[in-house]
Amino acid sequence: MTSENKKITSRDVDFATWYNDILMNADLIDYTNVKGSMIIRPYGYAIWENIQSILDKEFKRTGHKNIQMPMFIPESLLNVEKEHVEGFAPEVAWVTQGGSEPLEERMCVRPTSEVLFCEHFKKIIKSYRDLPLLYNQWCTIVRWEKTTRPFLRSREILWQEGHTMHETEQEAREETKRMFKIYEDFQRNVLALPVIVGRKTEKEKFSGAVETYTIEAMMYDGVALQNGTSHYFGQGFASAFGIEYLNKENKLVTPYQTSWGVSTRMIGAIIMTHSDDHGLVLPPKIAPIKVAIIPIGTNEEVLKKASEIKENLEKEGITCLLDDSSKSPGFKFAEAEVKGYPIRLEIGMRDLEKNVLTLVRRDTLEKQEIHLDEIVIEVKENLETIQENLYNRALERRNTMLYEAKNYDEFKELAQNKSGFIKINWCGKETCELKIKEDTGLKSRCILEDEAPNGPCICCKEEGKHKIYFGRQY
């Protein structure tokens, strides 16, 4: 790095400090004087805008409509569904005063909006003709976390929450899985995250859900990040709220419900999966700027060519940054690396004379000499290659950190000495899940629905009911 400000701690030396160095040096966030709150700076927010734009199209394509609910939930409304309030009440922010007057009933800032949607659904669902009702909301939620870390666990979270109502259990279960698949595909194909998917245990599922499906991403340090969930609610909330409709047989019946959400946490996952000691690395499909063009020297012809290249690439929808500031080329190269622009094009007078320029891939830092006539095609091909390479590199790394323990001694040894996820046979009982957590600090990640157990529970040695991953988590 060319500037003291931009010094980045090595991720293998101190991963937490490295993460913070990336956040600050790539201008993704800034801290404020309020604990647990952060500013998402323009470069970080542009990543979120890209995420929103892609997912919003997917939600609309699958028939969902956006809606905006209130930000506040009166305490009595939060209390309607018992499991739900027990799960969320300990971590909400309470508004107790409006202007100069104390409120008659305190209200929390929404930690999630199930109860608000249910209250509305009760009013608007009258007949089977009103179903399915497929809603989504983009908003900010608040959870009063004690320990916070930008993007991973913060008090304010930008997210989307889908809320849907259906005539039948089957239809609601299909919706739960459909949206879960959209999340999974998005994270694999756009964010280049080799995620592991499965079902949460009874203990770890969403408060009030029948079933919670979870996307578990593994960070560079082997620690898990729960990176999106989709819930099947059955009729629990609907019954608690008295939501009923006239079915085709003209009988009053209770509908089936789902909810699903992903958040800015995904930005944390991108950073902790792909970035390196030189700075941020972004998958091309989500990068706000795909190509940095850096002219070397101040020659008019070079600058003209650089502008022309920018224009040609942007015609193809490839967003470019032309850095014609007065900083030194070395400084600009380092800056482009810190910011994680997938491709850097360097062009000087000598290059121009030879009708070439230098293309540098951010993922590998490899340099290629490119003919000026072939820039567009070369940039396109390299963007695709980088996208693939980031996924494959993360997948390979993740695979070296997946373990399987045949017995409890093996499990404890792995838990103590290795980072990553450990697969086991499990009886399905919470007592064993809690014992494992107490003995090793590892929490259950997800039950693998497509994999049958092949032995007894490693903990109690009773019949194995599930294959399940355990791991440490952010």
Added chain:
Amino acid sequence: MTSENKKITSRDVDFATWYNDILMNADLIDYTNVKGSMIIRPYGYAIWENIQSILDKEFKRTGHKNIQMPMFIPESLLNVEKEHVEGFAPEVAWVTQGGSEPLEERMCVRPTSEVLFCEHFKKIIKSYRDLPLLYNQWCTIVRWEKTTRPFLRSREILWQEGHTMHETEQEAREETKRMFKIYEDFQRNVLALPVIVGRKTEKEKFSGAVETYTIEAMMYDGVALQNGTSHYFGQGFASAFGIEYLNKENKLVTPYQTSWGVSTRMIGAIIMTHSDDHGLVLPPKIAPIKVAIIPIGTNEEVLKKASEIKENLEKEGITCLLDDSSKSPGFKFAEAEVKGYPIRLEIGMRDLEKNVLTLVRRDTLEKQEIHLDEIVIEVKENLETIQENLYNRALERRNTMLYEAKNYDEFKELAQNKSGFIKINWCGKETCELKIKEDTGLKSRCILEDEAPNGPCICCKEEGKHKIYFGRQY
């Protein structure tokens, strides 16, 4: 109307009830049990999404970047700028407890974010190279209003707030006016609102601003809606926060600041300007659905033709709704009128045989027989005509409610007997502004910067300094 639910009170009988009937019957909002909070339903939210999409492009085109600030402001931070805290503290919601613990310092939910931006600017503005800094934020703000009305005055407001910093006063003043002009053009050309623009008085300007420019829209009932403001701050906030940078001469100096915002209140303005006793009327450029296609009967050929028309129009970027439900044609026509789709196309078997259909304009309810071969061109032309007509109709109506008072008796008589805005010569003193308010209930709307006073102040009879509009307000 074909259904009891959809009965709309006449706007000339009871304007407030009419407004509420439109909001509810067009499915724009729903109420909740929380006073002053509302749900923006999908059809209402789609209007906001269109507003956001158009304005966001304008902001980006003029070099602004989106950012996300925290939602909470600690009390001590709100207190930094004296005028600002006095203006906002009486109407904020206070968070006093996080989870089960009381907060050491209470925090308000942002009523606006100047102080948060200033705290951040102090950290990131070091040199003239960092200026201008052009930021915008889309977010929800909270103002604890005592009397609320959906979109016009609610406790939660969806809005955008631009915040910029500049090297010189001139540049900051230009930015204030540039963004103000973008608002004005948008409201005239897209929302079809014949707005009146000017400067706020000292008394009515934003707490902490040097100057506030305001867009004043006049509703159907002659009452004003302040529909967007742009503020020039001078160095007030920057000095209070100690923001300084090294200028080109390497001296530490204080920058100049602006902020500007528009909100979901604009949706209220659209409704109260254009809609009628049949329901919502939307300007085509902001309508989520431009054309409703209603097949008459269940003939296969008719349905096939209706689908084909939808496809052809959508190819041209014209969003259509094909209502092939089992409801009666009469019900569907009424529904299309309540929802304010700019154009309705009715097609039955007899039309098909004659190779025609009926096009109904929502603004005038006029019917036209259209050749099937000419649908695309006719729809396009009619959408343009409707857009223009809505503006001109609102302009003509507004002009009949603009008055000028030559003396105080005339003013008081107009204030008592007429709805609308009254123009006067004014000395510029707050004493007269307050007296007028006390005597008549009318508040100052805006100083007309391009119009010179031509007589003494109508109130104190001292020298007239400004031409100014007074009016009642929402």
